[in-house]
Amino acid sequence: MEYKSTRHVKYLCNYHFVWIPKYRRKVLTGEIAEYTKEVLRTIAEELDCEVLALEVMPDHIHLFVNCPPRYAPSYLANYFKGKSARLILKKFQELKKSTNGKLWTRSYFVSTAGNVSSETIKKYIEEQWVKESEED
Numbered sequence: 361m362e363y364k365s366t367r368h369v370k371y372l373c374n375y376h377f378v379w380i381p382k383y384r385r386k387v388l389t390g391e392i393a394e395y396t397k398e399v400l401r402t403i404a405e406e407l408d409c410e411v412l413a414l415e416v417m418p419d420h421i422h423l424f425v426n427c428p429p430r431y432a433p434s435y436l437a438n439y440f441k442g443k444s445a446r447l448i449l450k451k452f453q454e455l456k457k458s459t460n461g462k463l464w465t466r467s468y469f470v471s472t473a474g475n476v477s478s479e480t481i482k483k484y485i486e487e488q489w490v491k492e493s494e495e496d
Contacts, residue, residue, distance in 0.1 A: 361412075361475055366428065372474050374412065375433050377423045379441055379468040382459040386418035392452055396421070399444045407431065407439065424473075437468045 363372045381387050388396055393416040400423060404411045409427040427436055445463035449456055455463060 361426070364426065364428075369429060371429045372426070373429050374424065374426050374473040375436060376471045376473060377425070377437055377440065377468055378420060379437070380420045380465055382462050382465055384419050385458060387455060387458060388416050388421070389418050392448065392455070393418075395451060396444065396448060399447050400440060403440055403443050407436070409436070433470045433472075437470055441468065
């Protein structure tokens with residue numbers, strides 16, 4: 361994975377999101393699953409995020425995205441879930457009945473990922489004074 365840049369920042373902010381439909385119903389199948397993928401990719405593009413991986417399972421979604429650091433992970437999760445729910449429920453009216461008008465639960469999982477491990481970063485930071493003294 362490569363670092364991305366804007367005018368003032370170089371970044372690599374990868375987030376893995378997982379969320380489920382209300383009542384964990386297996387409603388994300390067939391045409392609904394395909395449309396859900398399409399919608400999530402469109403939302404990512406709108407936010408200037410790159411979809412690294414996307415799987416729509418019958419009862420949950422995995423979304424792995426690289427997004428600019430201007431967005432908090434909580435904002436991204438709520439935006440993806442909120443906008444996708446509105447668009448999906450608008451197109452598939454039958455889902456409103458089976459989910460009581462709410463497609464997703466309020467919960468979600470988020471994890472960060474990058475090119476280096478937490479241990480590598482910790483070691484790098486701890487060794488800064490050693491490097492500084494070597495340069496003097």
